[in-house]
Amino acid sequence: EIVMTQSPATLSVSPGERATLSCRASQSVVSNLAWYQQKPGQSPRLLIYAASTRATGIPARFSGSGSGTEFTLTISGLRSEDSAVYYCHQYNNWPPSVTFGGGTRVEIK
Amino acid sequence: QVTLRESGPALVKPTQTLTLTCTFSGFSLDTSGMSVSWIRQPPGKALEWLARIDWDDDKYFNTSLKTRLTISKDTSKNQVVLTMTNMDPVDTATYYCARIPPYSSGACDIWGQGTVVTVSS
Numbered sequence: 714e715i716v717m718t719q720s721p722a723t724l725s726v727s728p729g730e731r732a733t734l735s736c737r738a739s740q741s742v743v744s745n746l747a748w749y750q751q752k753p754g755q756s757p758r759l760l761i762y763a764a765s766t767r768a769t770g771i772p773a774r775f776s777g778s779g780s781g782t783e784f785t786l787t788i789s790g791l792r793s794e795d796s797a798v799y800y801c802h803q804y805n806n807w808p809p810s811v812t813f814g815g816g817t818r819v820e821i822k
Numbered sequence: 823q824v825t826l827r828e829s830g831p832a833l834v835k836p837t838q839t840l841t842l843t844c845t846f847s848g849f850s851l852d853t854s855g856m857s858v859s860w861i862r863q864p865p866g867k868a869l870e871w872l873a874r875i876d877w878d879d880d881k882y883f884n885t886s887l888k889t890r891l892t893i894s895k896d897t898s899k900n901q902v903v904l905t906m907t908n909m910d911p912v913d914t915a916t917y918y919c920a921r922i923p924p925y926s927s928g929a930c931d932i933w934g935q936g937t938v939v940t941v942s943s
Contacts, residue, residue: 714885747929749869756918756936757869762929769931800869804928809882811859811871811928 715739717801717814727822732788734817736801741781747802748777748786750795751816757800761786788819796821824848826858826919826934833940834909840939844902844919851877851897855924858902860893862915863936870915874922875902911941 716739726732736746744764749757759768761777764784774789788795801814830842844858851858860872873893874882883891892905902919916938920930 745928747926749930756933757920757930758933759926759929759931762926762931768929802869802871802929809874811874811882811884813861813869813871815868 715742715803715805715810715812717803717812719799719801719814719817721817722815723818723820725820725822726791728791728793730791732791732795732819734786734788734799734819736779736784736786736814738782738784738803742803742805744780745803745805746777746779746784747804748775749800749802750797751800752797760799791819791821793821795819824921824932826921826932828917828919828934828937830917830937830939832938833942835943836910836941838909840904840906840909840913842904842906842917842919842937842939844904844934846900846902846919846921849921849923851875851895851900851902853877853924857922858895859920859922859930860902860904861918861920861930861933862913863918864912864915872906872917873904909941913939914941915939 718737720735746764748761751757765777798816826846856877859874875893890907916936918936920933
């Protein structure tokens with residue numbers, strides 16, 4: 714099983730600043746990686762897929778990068794509504810394997 | 823508009839079998855490349871993928887839970903059904919179904935609201 718490790722566990726950032734979230738895979742997942750945002754009491758929301766493609770309706774201040782085993786989600790110009798837990802998700806398709814990271818909680822100072 | 827809605831019992835007893843139904847609209851599971859996954863989330867914990875069924879009826883399961891899970895689809899009813907046998911209190915979680923569209927290659931673009939399942943005697 715591919716293990717996804719997210720860091721840091723919690724990130725505290727001031728409004729308007731940049732948040733950088735990391736996700737590391739235990740083996741290459743090529744670019745088969747997504748990022749989700751989950752607010753309390755809500756379902757996860759797809760932000761990024763294929764490592765760097767923004768999902769429909771996602772603002773440009775959310776960006777994804779990386780390939781292989783190292784991935785980054787960057788949130789620029791942080792807003793209060795960005796306070797949430799962010800999960801990475803690898804869906805490397807051969808062999809079929811799907812795992813999520815443990816999440817990074819983003820707090821607004 | 824694409825929507826998914828999970829339904830099933832809120833409470834099950836240990837050793838019982840859980841049956842959850844995902845009823846969806848706005849897309850067809852007959853469409854080439856379309857899939858539906860089930861994911862769960864224990865209270866305060868991370869997401870855990872459970873199973874996936876593809877448009878062509880291919881099925882994939884979490885390897886650690888494979889012996890307990892079955893997944894099926896009824897395209898005429900726009901439903902996907904997940905069963906999990908031998909339920910245990912550690913299976914207490916919110917269970918989500920989510921769509922995987924052809925363009926995403928595996929990412930879940932639309933999620934249901936989730937259904938909370940508690941396992942307790």
